[in-house]
Amino acid sequence: MTAQLSGAFRAGDRVQLTGPKGKLNSITLTVGATFHSHRGWINHDDLIGLPDGSVVENSSGVEHLALRPLLTDFVMSMPRGAAIIYPKDAAQILAQADVFPGATVVEAGVGSGALSLWLLRALGPTGRLSSFERRDEFADIARENVAAFMGYDPTNWSVTVGDLTDALPETHEPATVDRVILDMLAPWECIEVAAAALKPGGVVLCYVATVTQLSRVTETIRSTGLFTNPDPSETMVRTWHVEGLAVRPDHRMIGHTGFLVTARRLAPGSVLPELKRRASKSDYDDADVEAWTPGALGERGISPKSLRKRVREASASGNAARDREAADPADSVETDKLE
Structure with a gap:
């Protein structure tokens, strides 16, 4: 339904x-x-x-x-516990990770559920999405936001509260996952557990905000020897003002929001051929690692009071959607037939 x-x-x-x-x-x-x-x-x-x-x-x-x-409108206005992935990046994630109907996808962390909604739509009813989140409050907001938009709780979606490195091996057998998408502060800590879960040829995609994070996760993926060479990119969107002959770029644009880094899992025992030209690997020390901590990165937290308010807002929206479907399921059935 x-x-x-x-x-x-x-x-x-x-x-x-x-x-x-x-x-x-x-x-x-x-x-x-x-x-x-x-x-x-x-x-x-x-x-x-x-x-x-x-x-x-x-x-x-x-x-x-x-x-x-539209889904784009919804994710930009829904209650948030954590910052969301913008639609421009969500679209690139679906494309670069090649998310397809029926796939098994692992997502960490779930944040406010924005990317979860895009993934569930792309996976269809035959796919499976496993989301992992460290904070209970964020997981609650994500569940309610998904229910508010979809009108029900998807049966092919699970949200596990816990650390990915510990929880992923308990929920997925080795080499059974098609795609792993990491949206977290330190995705390099989860590269090996992601490699163990991925099928040969599967895709790992990391979403990071800063160039220091970009450097470290790229070098970590490369150093494992378990993946193809990482492919980093960013997406910018510039809208245009068009009125008659007044045609010009808008004064504002959606510029940098994050970097995407993708790589594919090699078959067990395979060794990636050396590139003819390869940038030298930069060294980093403890001081550099300290620069990648949440405080140094300027990560803004959310107060417990504000977080509780957003949980209530998300719950009210999700419950209203569930009540609507429970009270008038016939309309949804007819919609399914038309689709």
Whole structure:
């Protein structure tokens, strides 16, 4: 059963309201509730039953466009415990890791569930996603965010709270995983356990934020002798302003958010041929390692109070979606038939 992605709005649906100046507000439709802004209000009941893409007026006559959020919209506005992977990077992860329907994928850490949603969509009902997260609160937020968007708890997705190096060997037999995606501060600590879990030819992909992390994880992958030569990259997106003959790049762009490093698992016993031209391996010492710690990297934590609030927000959204499907499963069944 899937969440309704088209058709008339229902109670429990998430709706994105866009005001005249382009300001976005995401709400979950609730019978009898009201959306308030500084320019007026809109009754949720006035939206329920309208087709997707409708324009409604608030109490002050200000028009708002009502649309179901795309997955891109949803992940940018959902409650967050940890920073999310931006859609531009998520798209590259799916492509560079070659995530396919039916694959078995390991993800660590789960963060707020943004990448989990993209992976679940790509894997389809026959694939399997195993996510690992060290913090209970982040795992809870991720579960609720996934339920809020999909309308149910996916049966082909598991979230394990614990350290990947300890938990992965307990959940997956050696050489049974197609893809391993590492989104963590020190992915080099998990390269060997990832290599043990991957099938020959499988892909490991690491998402890191800084050049020092990029250097260390690349050299770690290379030094194991278990993978092909790592392939590092980054993705930048520049939008354009187009109005008549006024055509120019926008003043702002989505620049650096992170680096992607990919490599493929070699067959047991295989030795990668030496490259004819290869950059020299740079040495690093304890002082360099200290520079890669969370504090030195400027990693911003989240206060326990703020984290508890976001857990409550994610839970409310997830429960509303589950209640919607439980109360009106027929609509979802019809949607499945149309799809």
